[in-house]
Amino acid sequence: MFRRILVPTDGTERSTGALEAALRLAALGHGTVIGVHASPPPYVMAPELGLAAPIHDAWRREREQLGHDAVAYIRRRAGEAGVPCETLLVVGMPPSDAIIHSAREQLCDLIVMASRGRGGLAGRLIGSETWKVLRHSAIPVLVLR
Amino acid sequence: MADPASTPPATDPPPGSQSSSQPGSQPGSQPSTQPDKLPGRPLYKRILVPTDGSDVSAVAEHAAVEFARAHGADIVALSVAQPYPAYAAAEASMAVDPGLDNEALRDAAERNVRRVSAAAAGAGVACTPLTVFSHSPSDAILDSARDHGCDLIFMGSHGRRGLSRLLAGSETQKVLAGADVPVMVLRPKPAAG
Numbered sequence: 007m008f009r010r011i012l013v014p015t016d017g018t019e020r021s022t023g024a025l026e027a028a029l030r031l032a033a034l035g036h037g038t039v040i041g042v043h044a045s046p047p048p049y050v051m052a053p054e055l056g057l058a059a060p061i062h063d064a065w066r067r068e069r070e071q072l073g074h075d076a077v078a079y080i081r082r083r084a085g086e087a088g089v090p091c092e093t094l095l096v097v098g099m100p101p102s103d104a105i106i107h108s109a110r111e112q113l114c115d116l117i118v119m120a121s122r123g124r125g126g127l128a129g130r131l132i133g134s135e136t137w138k139v140l141r142h143s144a145i146p147v148l149v150l151r
Numbered sequence: 152m153a154d155p156a157s158t159p160p161a162t163d164p165p166p167g168s169q170s171s172s173q174p175g176s177q178p179g180s181q182p183s184t185q186p187d188k189l190p191g192r193p194l195y196k197r198i199l200v201p202t203d204g205s206d207v208s209a210v211a212e213h214a215a216v217e218f219a220r221a222h223g224a225d226i227v228a229l230s231v232a233q234p235y236p237a238y239a240a241a242e243a244s245m246a247v248d249p250g251l252d253n254e255a256l257r258d259a260a261e262r263n264v265r266r267v268s269a270a271a272a273g274a275g276v277a278c279t280p281l282t283v284f285s286h287s288p289s290d291a292i293l294d295s296a297r298d299h300g301c302d303l304i305f306m307g308s309h310g311r312r313g314l315s316r317l318l319a320g321s322e323t324q325k326v327l328a329g330a331d332v333p334v335m336v337l338r339p340k341p342a343a344g
Contacts, residue, residue, distance in 0.1 A: 007217065007218065007221045027194070027333065030194045031194065034194060034221075034222065035221070121327055121328075132324060132327050132328050137324070140308055140323075140327075140336050141308070143338060144338055145338070146214065146335055146336065146337045146338070147335070147336045148333055148334070148335045148336075149327055149333060149334045149335075149336060150333045151330070151331065151332075151333075
């Protein structure tokens with residue numbers, strides 16, 4: 007019943023539960039899984055200082071590697087599950103914006119995500135990015151612990 | 152909100168933007184109105200559908216029945232009758248007959264549940280109607296999910312009292328925080344955003 011299922015990943019094991027649920031739902035409904043990883047905007051690092059560029063480059067390389075690994079994992083699991091899969095990396099947006107934006111662009115009809123990701127504060131029961139997605143999403147969101 | 156003016160390139164596609172498709176299982180060509188046959192063990196077997204009779208919960212109810220039908224699951228429809236908070240003033244408590252109130256609340260809750268039962272019956276989905284009294288809808292939802300062995304909860308992003316997006320959904324948030332099982336959160340139909 008869901009044809010295009012968006013699965014955000016933060017590259018940690020917190021998102022694997024959501025991925026597995028999305029793959030099962032996609033398999034049942036002959037749908038496609040769309041994996042998305044978002045890199046938030048880089049920190050502002052005083053560009054007038056010479057140091058900024060190399061630090062920023064190193065930071066960006068690390069983020070890019072993380073993103074590539076995260077979506078590569080989704081492609082591999084989708085391949086194993088026999089589920090059609092597309093992946094995308096979004097750079098320069100906070101995760102919740104990237105998720106909402108991608109869901110719209112990719113004409114998704116469901117978002118499957120963890121109740122919290124890597125930014126989660128220990129005391130908070132539901133992640134702030136997840137909560138923002140719930141408030142702004144036009145399509146159903148399946149939230150997993 | 153992404154503010155392109157203050158943040159660096161909003162979507163900076165080339166470095167990472169990649170798209171790959173793999174021809175795994177071909178999407179079936181049968182009409183989507185046909186219930187999908189489950190290849191194995193169903194993913195979700197019993198879905199809790201809390202309802203408060205609002206338009207938002209109507210969206211959740213409809214989606215839940217549809218989902219249950221496609222996945223061969225059954226439904227537990229729950230309506231929480233929320234007693235009015237006890238009146239602090241003694242005069243007030245004498246003025247209001249709690250028995251009458253509860254009667255009316257129960258009727259309303261049962262009406263809400265009947266709406267779900269009827270929709271489920273129409274779709275050939277088994278439905279267990281449930282009406283409980285509780286001061287805390289979220290606690291009632293979590294308890295009912297546990298007591299009835301539900302493995303999925305379908306609910307609206309906010310309930311009857313969701314006046315604005317900012318205030319909306321405190322009960323939904325409590326359910327999300329406390330649920331051991333996945334929660335499908337549905338937005339009201341006219342998608343603002």
